[in-house]
Amino acid sequence: MKTYQIPFKSTGFFSKTMLHYLEQNSKIKSFYNNFPSLDGFKNQIVEKRNSYNSETRANLFSVLTEQYEKVNISEETQTNLSKLKEPNTFTVTTGHQLNLFTGPLYFLYKIISAINLCEELAIQFPEENFVPVYWMATEDHDFDEINYFNFKQEKIRWNSNQQGGVGRFKTEGLEEVFSVLSNHFGTSKNAVYLKNLFKQGYFEHSTLAEATRYIANELFGKYGLVIVEADNARLKRELIPFIKEELFDQTSYKTVLNASEELAQNYKVQVNPREINLFYLIDGLRERIVLEDTIYKVNNTDVSFSREEIEEELEKHPERFSPNVIMRPLYQEVILPNLCYIGGGGELAYWMQLKEFFNKVSVPYPILLLRNSVQVLTEKQERKLASLNVSIKELFLKQKDLLKLKVNENAEETVNFNEQRKFLEEQFVMLRGVAKKTDMSFIGAVNAQEKKQLKGLANLEKRLLRAEKRKQQDLVHRITTLQEEVLPNQSLEERQRNFSEYFIEYGDSFLDALKENLKPLDLEFTMLVMK
Template structure:
């Protein structure tokens, strides 16, 4: 099982903000609490332990999880983890993910394995504490078009529904038709049968998308002790009421995040999310709309619902479950109801977390450590042998298609297509002409410059024509090279952002997750290339 690591920066698939964060650039230090090294967890544990709300939150968390797991076959390790949450010695490591159909892209696995493996590392380093891996289901999201499909061998398998509101509430009508497509696509075989059982049991035997997703994640990772939480629950929202009130009355998060956004932009970084004046949605019976404050009245956008300040606060106390945090407030909600130390997410997630530290400070809540999830490229032995035979390196695979082809054509061509030497020789010749012009008539300098530019462009044109001719001549070999890149980078994107786990599970079965559990190292900070 050969492995090779490539730095995230070298892949060219991750933003400057994330690469600079991984490099711990000093100018970013103000935007996070502690960098996630093994030794830094000691101070994070100490700080989180001082959170005054934790004792009550732990009790509520335990009761809610027991309720959510009452109809699920729970592993002994997961049960132990849930029971341990009332202990002041227990802390969580959390990742979150949307309720994508059949888990969606492959990185769903990497997120959860990163969380599980980090808890193991922490237990070895701090044996006096307990560390629980948590998957936070994004059940209150509303963007159905982002989650209603998965890709399988180049085919988009999609569930269509006209339902609206929070996706976790969606009933599963129409997924019986999707199952027929899935069953045919997976075909025969032991691994295919297991995939069909998981899909059928999840989506044809549960009442809503949240329950289906919980079942599937538990089937895949329950034996590793994963705890799955649906925070769309009245009792959990009850614990968050003081922070919801602060948002409704003070709207401080808008000012806090806007200020941080300005600071990040001044450093040359892009902004992932922009805050609203009020960063909560109202969810109820198919509605998920923004709460706005206009003319001294609280309203639910695109509805007739409205309240005075007094009425709104009373309504919040009565039905807190209808108040749903958006992307700005969700991380705060997570850190209030969980004894959490570290959030593990993708590049986009960490980018918006880096906008939130000041808002956490305003709410007097400990800011979580932030860890980039593991990333991996998985190859079969057959693909690896073909790649080696073609002389394609792992670094080559990460090149954009045109750069990949140009580089490989230059390498395999029996003639030299690189005119760099000729260009340098030409430039040295023109240096002598510049000196001559300056000694005779400086008005000729411009003419010399124009001639130099013309001749350099001429060389570049010849180089491009020669490269194009060689591409035609070597078309068969180029096609074989681009074919292996397309297999591993479908649609010219990272495999993990496109391919569903089912495609690999068909080939490797349970060995897929076990191999990933063995090789993914969350604190290592590199992109893994893995041959199975």
């Protein structure tokens, strides 16, 4: 098996925000705390140790122990659960929605990044314990985002009209999904394993949260992964002081709005805060809490509270108060002895809007780590790349740029007018100089003529390139087919494909290859060639 690593920048798929973060650009430094380096983790350990109290730790251990009572827990996960009682134990967390059958490939990459980082930190800091955590987004209510997965460009969808937090959804009615899945998967040994995994996950567990926990535990329990279901009254009780501040002072709105305005000067802002960043959550319902005059209302319902009533409701039923995208990170950092959050580029970008909020409420802001990203190649695809003389980096070029490059490399006469364009621009520089000395009113005419001439040259270049592509149509077809095979829809496959495609082909060796080769602290994009 071969691996290659290339800079994230070379793929063309990562935002300016993330590239500047990885470069530790001065423009973005004020929006994060410790950087994901060994020195950064050393500092983060001290910060978290000084802020995380023993009562919160004991409550976490008690709740997780209860949540795992009905789970076939591995020895490794049991060991990590026990370690969570110890004051020298810290977590590395990643979170993800409850996508049907794990959803896109990067679900795996997130979790393996967390597992491998914990192993690396254990080597570097032998006096401490590190536990990988998967935070299930059970309180999410956007079912349309999670009710499907793709298999060989076919969408396998679960239709349901249930409402509210998706973790509470009943798994009834998935027989039709299983029937479609079975037809697609085939009858190989690996396919049978996956079908049994689906059946045991969704047919033997009553809720989507329980099913997702089962599947994630089956895939990653041997590595000691701990799975957190935060839709829990005892865990939410830890958040009560912060929920009160949110309801009565709107601290997150003020601080995140300020940080977002600063961030927007150079980067795209991912989320916009609301005055109250909480939902009201009961079975079948998750709706925003809004403040109108002095009354707290649950959006799209007749439910409302006075200040005193909502405070009483919070004390009696903290589980009914659900954090949105702004408050959820705080909830995580309050209840876990967490050092680092591992996420995709979009996730980390919105975390960067939150540092000022964390500082204001005196909760340590975690290290942010861009998850591993992987492009899988087969040996056959690697050989095709070599025969076409396409390098790994060139594979990520926009298709029109890649074809132009390779057609030119193979043309008898290069279709590239860069020299002519440069010569033309130099002539118009001279003409502008003449115009300035004679009559300034001619400057506009000179500029217009330059634009016209350059446009004509570009059109001529495009026509000649199209003609050359027709001459080399076999090469063009082979390159186009290969690139679209590797990068479906001209995007990273990790957002398009489900792990089942590779598991059916390679079985456990696929997961083993990821575990062996993903290096979270290398901060580079991984190309993995499977035999």
